[in-house]
Amino acid sequence: MLIRVPYFQYFCCYCLFIHYFATSLIEPSLRRGDSVYLVGLNRSQHATSRKSTVTNPCTALKIGSANSPRYRAINMEVIELDTDFGISFSGVLTNENGKVQALWGSFSTQVKYSCNTTQDHQLVRGIPIYSISEVLDKIVSGAKGPVSLINGVKRPMPLLRVLEAELYPTLLSKARSYGLSDEWVKALVRKDPLRRHVLRVKSCFAGSKAELLLQQGDMILAIKKEPITCFRDIEKACQELDMSDDSVGELNMTIFRQGQEIELLVGTDLRDGNGTTHMVNWCGCIVQDSHTAVRLLGFLPEEGHGVYVARWDHGSPANRYGLYALHWIIEINGKLTPDLESFVEVVKGLEHGEFVRVKTVHLNGKPAVMTLKQDLHYWPTWELKFNSETASWHRRTIKGLVG
Structure with missing residues (x-):
């Protein structure tokens, strides 16, 4: 995922659905040898139930870093069963009374076959229900935190x-x-x-x-x-x-x-779990604050952490002059851009056709300086901001040519 959107909103909707419409959530955690029922939808979207036995209730999930920053589950224990149901079958694990004990979900990882060859691999494991129920209890009880619109109802989200x-x-x-x-x-x-x-x-x-x-x-x-x-x-x-x-x-x-x-x-x-709530499109590249998957790699530029280039558009000035993804922009025309707000203040003063000197730092720590020519006619500068109280994105043109 190139832009970290407020995924916590959708997670909360799913949790509330389980709480109000699905079966009850129970604890304690599963143990080795417990019998469970996998209830969910198969590839044909038909409801199916299959019985299985827990072989390991606390396997540490190991997902290595991908070639480019992307979300991956860390610090998580998952549930393994004695039956391989395949990656197309997902749902919940319940006891014989139909009470939910775990979610049965998929994880994505990259498998390296050689120095230059990698392939995405999917695995399905059980996610203990306490990881959902603990957050859910805070939402239902009215946790202290920023207010978000969930299914038409404003609720405080837990920090x-x-x-x-x-x-x-x-x-x-x-x-x-x-x-x-x-x-x-x-x-x-x-x-x-x-x-x-x-x-x-x-x-x-x-x-x-x-x-x-x-x-x-x-x-x-x-x-x-x-x-x-x-x-x-x-x-x-x-x-x-x-x-x-x-x-x-x-x-x-x-x-x-x-x-x-x-x-x-x-x-x-x-x-707060909201992910990215503000991004800027400048010269055809998507710029945002460093999201979690980037920070997990353990490196940020010393110059105020900079702003991170997540993607670029083909044919744009960023593409033509070599301002690609996996870079931080730390200076523009000698002015520091330690965060997205200061970046906006600098770029809104740039004119159409102006040559811009950009200092960057790559994800591997290598600095570089380049010059690109701004084109506000075909590639105006604009931003997107997410409003959690209305659960909507708002686009604003920062600078462009009229007509």
Whole structure:
């Protein structure tokens, strides 16, 4: 997806549909050996029900980075069944009474066959229902947050507190070889005898508070002295911060780094889930603030993070002069453009036919300077903004030639 649209709006509509019209949501989570029924629509759009057995209720989902930034699920445990129903069959997992226990959805990943050959691959797994019900409860109960229009009704949307770091599990047997003490190994096993692993930091989101303190390879042992063994433990710890009136949004974490155990106060971030709500089309290229998939790669330009080029139009000045996607625009005619608002202020002062000097930084960190000629007749500058209270996009021409 090139422009991160407010997908949270559609997610909320789907959640409310489940809450009011579908079967009840239940907990606790599924366990290995539990019988479930996959209820959904097949390729012919016919309702179908099939029985299966849970083989692994807490498999860590592993989806690698794609060639270009795009959304991918991270820090998520999924449910595996003993039956392969294929990628065309989706729906929900229920118990014998018809109560929903998980969603059965698809994930996309890229498989590399050689240095230059990749192919999209789809897999279908179960998503535990608590990941939906916890957000849904906040929406129904009237969470504190910005108001959005959902199915004609204005509702406050919850602000979710998250630790913006990509994590992955490492077996305790391997963690011991890295120097983790037997005392911590025993404590983690006592906390969770099923998983028997420790979470490690793979990377942090660029521009996040976690980036300031966490490092690649750090083992997260505990939060507030309580052992941590799964992604859900961290999610609960982040939610508890919002329940405390005197909380500053920091997690008291115990980290194992390079053979040493250290204590850190790691900041968390508040997100509304709306994605991109503002974009600008300038010289035929789509410009926006760096969305989550870009920040997940762990790099942003030092010059105020710049504005990100997500796509270009064929035949446009951006295409002819080489201003392609996967670049940040950090300067125009020597003026810094650290964010989208400052970018708009600079480009609205440019005239038709003017040669513009653009300084960019590629996704790999390589800087470049180019010059392009602006054409406001065929390629006027315009912007799109999303209004959450009316659930609609509004287009405004920033500068163009009349007639």
